[in-house]
Ligand SMILES: Nc1ncnc2c1ncn2[C@@H]1O[C@H](COP(=O)(O)OP(=O)(O)OP(=O)(O)O)[C@@H](O)[C@H]1O
C-alpha cells in the first residue's frame with residue numbers, strides 16, 4: 010500500500026530524513042517512534058505530498074488517505090461548528106454521510122450530541138482531538154495517518170479509541186508517536202526513527218534483542234513505569 014524507497018529530505022542543506030525505506034502492506038499497522046525532532050512529522054508530510062522529497066520515492070496506492078495532524082487545532086476551520094467540521098470531508102467526494110454511523114462513533118468517542126452545535130474554541134483540547142480522530146474515521150479511509158493523535162486524551166478515552174481502532178480490519182494504520190506502549194498495543198510493526206535515520210525495525214510481539222541504545226532506553230522506560 011505504501012512504499013518508500015531511499016528517501017531523503019533536507020531543509021536549508023540539513024538532512025532531516027536520510028535513506029528511509031519503508032513498506033506498509035494493506036491492512037497492516039506500522040508505528041513510527043522517535044524523539045522530538047527526529048523527523049516523524051516531516052515524513053508524514055512527504056507521504057501526504059504536502060512536502061516534496063529531496064531524493065527518493067514514495068508510492069502510495071490508496072486514494073482514501075486520511076490524517077489526524079499533530080497540530081490538530083489548526084486542522085479545523087474555526088468558523089465552522091463541529092457538525093460542519095465533520096461533514097466537510099464529504100463535500101468533495103461522492104461518499105455518503107452516514108448519520109447513524111456518526112451517532113455510534115460519538116458514543117464510542119465519549120462525545121455528547123450537543124457538541125455538534127459548538128465551535129472549536131468552545132471545546133477542550135481532548136474533545137477537539139477526538140473530533141479530529143472521528144472526522145478521519147467517518148469517511149472510512151483505507152489508510153490512516155495518526156500523528157501524536159492521542160496526546161490530549163485521558164487514559165480511559167485513549168484506551169477506548171485505541172481498542173476501537175484495533176478492531177478496524179480494513180484499515181492500514183501509520184501511527185506516529187513517542188509512546189512505545191501505544192505503538193505496541195496498536196501496531197504489528199515498529200520502526201525507530203533517530204535523528205532522521207531508521208535505526209531499528211521491530212515486531213511489537215518481540216521487543217527483545219533490540220540493538221540500538223535509544224531503543225533499549227525506550228523499552229527500559231516502559232519497564233520502569235510498570236514497576
Ligand atoms: N519546513 C521546515 N523548514 C525547516 N526545518 C524544518 C521544517 N519542518 C521541520 N523542520 C525541522 O526538521 C526537524 C524534524 O521536525 P519534525 O517536525 O519532523 O519532528 P518530529 O519527529 O515530528 O518531532 P515531534 O515529536 O516534536 O513532533 C526539526 O529539527 C525541525 O526543526
Ligand SMILES: [Mg+2]
Pocket residue numbers: 049050051079156
Ligand atoms: Mg511531530
